[in-house]
Structure formats: structure tokens, C-alpha cells
Amino acid sequence: MDIKISNVSKSFEKKEVIKDITFTIPSGEICCLLGPSGSGKTTLIRLMIGAIAADTGHIQLANIKMPNLKMLKKIGYMPQNDALYDDLSAESNLRFFGGLYQLSKSKLEQRVKEVLELVDLTEHRKKLIRNFSGGMKKRLSLAASILHQPDVLFLDEPTVGIDPVLRRTIWDQFQEIKKSGTTIIVSTHVMDEVTECDKAALIYNGSLIEYDSVEKLLKKTNTGRVEELFLMASSRGGVVK
């Protein structure tokens, strides 16, 4: 499912958080939204999933204008914090979120089993979340967002506070999900993660400063590091177009 973002702006209490952003994410790719914290990545994701409406411009998912209630079935969303119920077991958490997507009982059981295997939590499925470690919560949160086999998956800073080994595992899981044809949009402020993605959108102070395939972006730099593009943008004091 491709995503078209056309001239989107959004303000909160007169402060412009997203400034006239236009770009298209093609179907079946991993696109990363890269930018320092506070640059507007989460707001952009919330606009794309239709949690909030844009002030100007519009967003289309597979040519359907967002926000749209029906599209929510095709969207997977993993919020920044773990957003799981502490007093429920891993299994019950998944069953609950799966139930909201109106999966049939047998389908739900099958999917719960599958995603638990994918994130390697099968043996902990009966444990309450309050006894989970941070990394386990992250993985279960990912599992909850892909239960209903979404066409497009939004991940808001999925690797924050995660050790390098687990980060590797999680990225492998993303690649695995991509293979099934899912479009993945992942926001991050860890510049190294950009190499895992097909495309990267660099966001700085609410503006899109660069959007291209990762390969091409890295060629624009002297050192092969993405930070440089941000440093260039900040020294110019604004937007590159």
C-alpha cells in the first residue's frame, strides 16, 4: 500500500509542527523517518494513520483519503511507549488487540501463535506483562501491531532503549515482515539504522529536508554518514529543496 503525502501542514496551538511536507512512500518498502527528537516525526505518523487531521493538504493511503475508519483495519501501529496491559498475560494482550480487529476465533488463535513465534516469546506467553523486561515488552508490542496482518505498519521509535543485540533481532523481524509485502514506516533518531531501510525522509524542525533512497542520500555526503545532511541543513538554517 503506497502512501501519498501532499502539502501537509499541522499546527498545535499556533505552533507549526509540520510544515508543508510532500512525499510518496511506495508500496512494500521500508521507509524511515529520520530526525532529532521534537522534529515532528510522531506527529507525521499520527497524521498518516489518521489519528489527527491535517490543517492543510491531504494524505492518501492507497488512494483513500485519511482519516478513514475503514482503513484502520489495514494499518498496524506500534506506539512509542509499549502500550500493553500490565495486568494481563502476553497471550491475553494479543487476544484482546486481535479481538478488536474482529478476527475469527480460530484465525485469532493461529495468529497469536504465529506472532509469538516471530518475536520469540512463545515460552513467556502466560506471563503477566508486569513481569516482562523492557526488551520483551518491545517485542510483544511489535507482535500486537502485526497480529491482523496489516498492509502498512507504522513503528514509532521501535528501538529506543534497546541493546544492540536485540536491536539486530528486531530489525531482522522488520525485514521478515517486509517480505510479506507490508509497507513499513519507521521513525528513529538513531542515524545508523538508516542503512536498514530502502528510503529515508529526513525531518528537521517540521520540514522535510531530504527524501530519497538511502543509497543516493549516502552518496550526497562526504563521510557516508547521515548526520552530515542534518548538519548541513542546520548550518543553512533551514530547508533544502
Place this chain on the structure above:
Amino acid sequence: MIHLAKRVILQTLNDKRSVMMIFIAPLFALTLIYFLLGDSDYTATVGINKNAMPAPLVTELKAQDLKVIYVSNDDFQHPKQYLKDHLDVDAIFTISENASVNIIMYEPSKKSAKALSEIQKALSSLNPSAKINMSYVYGAQDNSTFESLGYVFLGLFAFLLVFIISGMALVRERSGGTLERLMMTPIKRGEVILGYTLGYGVFAIIQAILIVFYSFYVLNLHSIGNIGWIVVAMVLLAITAVSFGAMISVFSTSELQVVQLIPFTIIPQVFFSGLIPLDLIPYHLGNLCYLMPVFYGVEAIKRVMVYGGGFLQIWGYLFGLIGYTFILYILNTLALKKFRKL
């Protein structure tokens, strides 16, 4: 919606503190109140001056449920000082030359009231023409405070505990991000509120039955009317409490803030629950009771329990609760727009 209700139930059952708070806390509190406001069997102590009091009266005083002690002439000159020095004496009772009665007591309290009523009994038995026969349309003179105010506590507990638990759970859901995730599924906003109400509604029903059985069969409260209507009123009140808790959670970002809002949410409810007679409040402030959900529930319970009413006598209050819940349901559904436009 059913999924949400099921989750609420499972989640609450997995949290032992919540279970305790719903099922054990009200019984514990009622038991405590039963002992605090129940029959005290207190025997008041009255000091008299034997020489200045007619002998038949002394005999009568002794015949009452009173402890009579003799106070010396000197002490009688300064009765207030005597009471201050002897805290175990509740009242000093004198009759002057012209037969006027003086009773001096330490402070207005239940102990003083007890002494007073026993002295009155003694006086009236000496003078049958001054005897007062009291009776009430509802209730009886020898009802303990617990018996005559019990209905207030049934309503208060049905409301308070469910309010606190559901309010806290919803705030946690907001701050923990699960509500945001929930709103990113195809669930409708109205279903979220309904699911919550349904889930806690199950606990409200069990809690109401538990409280009613405990108070009527263990603590010996009496109801003239059908206790089934009491359960109905309590369940409706608890369901209103869920909506009320949801509303409060809109204005709080943490559990601590729910606690900080207690002076605005719970305390007025307690004052207007019927604990204080509303007709006696000046400037018509008593009418504020119509803003308090607890008032509707307690009033319905009172009409069944004390006045022996049935559905015809309480339907107005029951519909008041339903209306209250409906308005809060609309407001709560609108408040969820913050998380999802649609």
C-alpha cells in the same frame, strides 16, 4: 465491545488490590461503621447533690439507666469546674428552690444526650402528666445511628469504590498509551466507553449483591421494601460511577491527579448523599444535590428501605441515574476525539 468488557474483567481479576477494593473494602468499612454507629450500651454518669434533691427523684434517677454519684456542696458552687476536673461525669443535675431544673453538661455529645434523656425519663415518671410519648411514621426511637443512616453508606460505597477503580484504570490507559493503541483499531469511540461500562458493570452487580446481603443478613439492617430494588439502585449508581470515573480521567494525566481531584469529586458527593439533612442547608444550596449522582442512588435506596417504596416510588431517581449516565456517555465519547478524529 465484548472484547473490551472481557479484558476489563480479566485485568481487574489479575490485580489483587482491585479485587480487594471492590469486594472486601466495602464489607470492611461497613463492619467498622456498624461498630462505630451501632448501639453503644453507654451508661451516663450524673452528679447530684443528695441534700438538695427530693428523695423520690433520687430513687427514680437510680431506677434509670444511669450511674448516679453524689457531689459535695462545695463542688456544686462551681459545677463547670467540677465537670472539667471529672471527665467521667457527664452531667450535673440540680433542682433549685423554685423547682427549676438545671442540667450542666461538659459538651454537646452523644454521651450528654444520653444523660439528658435518662434524666427526662426520671422526671416524667415522677410527674405522669409531663410524660411525652414519641412515635415515628418510619423508623423507631431506639434505632441506632447505623440503622437509621445505613442506607447512605450502601449508596456511598456502591459509588465510591467503583468510581476510584474505573477512574484510575482509565487514567492509566491514557498515560500508558494503551488507549492510543486501542483507538488505532477499528473500534468505535462509543464502544470503548460502553465496553468499559459493561466490564465494570459486572463487578458492580456482584458488589451490590454482596454489600446488600452482608448488611441485611450479617449486620442486621432492616428494609421495609423489597431489597431487590436496593440492588437495582446500587447497580445503576455504580454504573454511573464508571462514567463519572471516565469523565474525571479526561481531566487527569496521572493517578495522582485523580487523587488531587477528590475534593471536587468525592467530598461534595458525601455531603449531599443524605448524611446531612438537605432541607436544612441554607440559601437553597440543598438543591445542588440534583447535580450529585450519589444523591439519586441514596434517595432511591432510602425510599425502599425506610419508606417501603417500590418501583413507582423510586423510578424518578432510577431514571435520574440513567439520564446522568447517558449524558456522561456522550461527553466521554466526545472526549475520545482527542485520540482519534473519527
